[in-house]
Amino acid sequence: MNDGEYVIQARDLVKTYTVGKRRVEALRGIDVSLAPGEFAVLLGPSGAGKTTTLNLVGCLDLPTSGDLTVAGHPISGNGARPTEAALDLLRRQHIGFIFADFNLLLTLTAMENVQVPLIWRDATAPGRARQLLERVGLAHRLTHRPDELSGGEMQRVAVARALINQPDLLLADEPTANLDTRTRDEILELLAELSTEGVAVLLATHDHELADRADTVLRIEDGVIADD
Amino acid sequence: MTLMRLALRSLLLRPARTVLTIISVAASVAVLFSLLAFNTGYQKGLRNQLQQMGVHLMVVPIGCPYEAASLVLKGGEIEGYLDERIVDDIARLEGVAIAAPSLMHAIVRPEDGRTDIYLGIDQRQLDLKNWWRLGDGSKPSPDLLASDDALLLGYDAALIEKREAVGEKIWVPEIDSEFTVTGILEPTGTQDDGFFYLPLATAQRKFNLPAQITAVQVRLSDPSQAAEVGDRLEQLFANAEVIRMEELLGSMTALMDSARALILAIVAVVIAISAVGVLNTMLMSVFERTREIGVLRATGASRLHIFSLVWTETLALTAVGGIGGIALAAVASRGVEAVIRQFVPLAPRESMTEFDPQAAVICVLAVLCVGLAAGVYPALRAASIRTIEALRSE
Known part of the structure; x- marks a missing residue:
């Protein structure tokens, strides 16, 4: 990625699904731009198109139409036809994911969970994994398995896992949905801190309170970004 | 990871x-x-085991040859006997190095959960089994079978009988006879270890089988002639079955x-x-x-x-x-x-x-x-x- 480039540049993104004989328009032409170090919140009710947006900018799915560039790599529009392997590589090198229900592997310790994304790069970095866990306040929980951790601790491990490949973009889908208010604030603080270090953060939520912490708020409804 | x-x-x-x-x-x-x-x-x-036997052919009473061979090897009792004069006839055949007769008799002792196999043998069996050794490393001499009440014990037979010393007496109530242990064989790793050996003549008399034998084990001067000598034996002795040990193995x-x-x-x-x-x-x-x-x-x-x-x-x-x-x-x-x-x-x-x-x-x-x-x-x-x-x- 070159200096000054947006991490995400999406214009007129459309995503339609066919469910049985029915055609569903999940996204109806949205524009999203995210600069390095920007903390944006994608705010909207359930079914508004938040997760679909994250799937597209996270290279888990391809848009039906529209232009999309992620971390300098054209994904859609202008004749771009990335292969699946190229999308895998893009996720591996540039994108970190955080989910509402943490999605840690139950048989692995915190240290091992954090290092999972490195497997796909044939790399090991126990030192960096330890550093990240220390950074998220889990120095005392390195060898604990998910069933020995609280919800907040599990989400911290998930954040450390998302950061292990030093991504340019962090995508968080309702990351505080299963946390109490205090833990929610701690996680938000952590994400805000990461954005100040240059990581672009796009957080999808239906919780209006979270919007106050963001640099940018994108309100989405019925597959369209609403004007403020 | x-x-x-x-x-x-x-x-x-x-x-x-x-x-x-x-x-x-x-x-x-x-x-x-x-x-x-x-x-x-x-x-x-x-x-x-077959090689250790040093036997290339076995002549047994007519019947299922493999069953007979199995019984002889395992110490079972064969129905039917051969006339002992057959042994000299076999020995005279060209290519036969040793023809050793034996008379086998089993004494079943259900109360002890065991079956003792008594085998009447003579000098020729000792010649055939030239790898047999006594405790002192010497070969068993014909003297060990010289007396009427002589009993040579296989290694396991001695263990079963709890006999360790030469000269001990063994009473066999089933045939109302007392024997004197003349020697105890070292283990051979074959069925031979489990047998009680007595002079052939004594066995014929005690088991009431005068001039009868159950098998003749034959060693050839040249083992490659087994098929040829076997054919000749079958021609000569119509009431006998000839078992070629290699065929048996096959x-x-x-x-x-x-x-x-x-x-x-x-x-x-x-x-x-x-x-x-x-x-x-x-x-x-x-x-x-x-x-x-x-x-x-x-x-x-x-x-x-x-x-x-x-x-x-x-x-x-x-x-x-x-x-x-x-x-x-x-x-x-x-x-x-x-x-x-x-x-x-x-x-x-x-x-x-x-x-x-x-x-x-x-x-x-x-x-x-x-x-x-x-x-x-x-x-x-x-x-x-x-x-x-x-x-x-x-």
Whole structure:
């Protein structure tokens, strides 16, 4: 990625699904731009198109139409036809994911969970994994398995896992949905801190309170970004 | 963290299911390995035993020759006898080095749970069994069978009778006779160890079988002439059956080969069933871990990575099962042999289940191949899961 480039540049993104004989328009032409170090919140009710947006900018799915560039790599529009392997590589090198229900592997310790994304790069970095866990306040929980951790601790491990490949973009889908208010604030603080270090953060939520912490708020409804 | 480590940890997610699958693989490998080991050990033991006998031909009363040979070797009692004059006739034939008669008689002692085999022999049997040794290392001399009440004990027979010293008396109530131990043979590793040897004439008199014998064991000057001399013996003695020991070995091993083919077919079915078990385990695991697979894809795993992960899990499962099966077979081999021994004709005295490293490697490789084949479909299923659908699944 070159200096000054947006991490995400999406214009007129459309995503339609066919469910049985029915055609569903999940996204109806949205524009999203995210600069390095920007903390944006994608705010909207359930079914508004938040997760679909994250799937597209996270290279888990391809848009039906529209232009999309992620971390300098054209994904859609202008004749771009990335292969699946190229999308895998893009996720591996540039994108970190955080989910509402943490999605840690139950048989692995915190240290091992954090290092999972490195497997796909044939790399090991126990030192960096330890550093990240220390950074998220889990120095005392390195060898604990998910069933020995609280919800907040599990989400911290998930954040450390998302950061292990030093991504340019962090995508968080309702990351505080299963946390109490205090833990929610701690996680938000952590994400805000990461954005100040240059990581672009796009957080999808239906919780209006979270919007106050963001640099940018994108309100989405019925597959369209609403004007403020 | 490596793919292998992740695969091994994934198997721990459902430990009971993993262990049960490993046990099913181990059981089928154990059966396969035991069968191969038994086949090798049995043939080797049988050949050694026949060679140790130093006998190339055996002349027995007419009937089933293999049953007769088996009875003679195992110490059973044969229905029907030969006239002892046949021995000199056989000895005069060209190519015959030694013709040694024997009269076998079994005394059953159900109250002690044992059957004692008494074998009437003479000097010629000592010449034939020229590897027999006494405790002091010397060859047993004809003097040991010189007196009427002489009794030469095989090594195991002496143990059974709890006799250690020459000169001790043994009372045999069934024939109202007392014998004097003239010598105790060193172990030979053959059925000979279990016999009580007495002079042939004494045996004929005590067992009321005058001038009768049960077998003539023949050593040839040239073992390659066994077929030719055997044919001549059959022409000369119509009431006798001639057993060629090499043929006997061939027939026994052919019988074993037939049985082995049948058992191998059964083992193949068992292995196929365990392969289906592995496939089922892995497929269930893939279905249960759909969301996890989605998360792994989100962290950058390719379809090939997911395929490799599931395939590695299958490989680990079958490898552990395979090695466990070999260990199980090695540990249980004595017990299995004890059971098999009861059903196998002409079971050699030495161990029939020999640990064969080559067979162990073949078994493990075979089960790995089966496991890998069984793992292909679950691995393909896992690799074909769409990431966004996987992440949506519960």
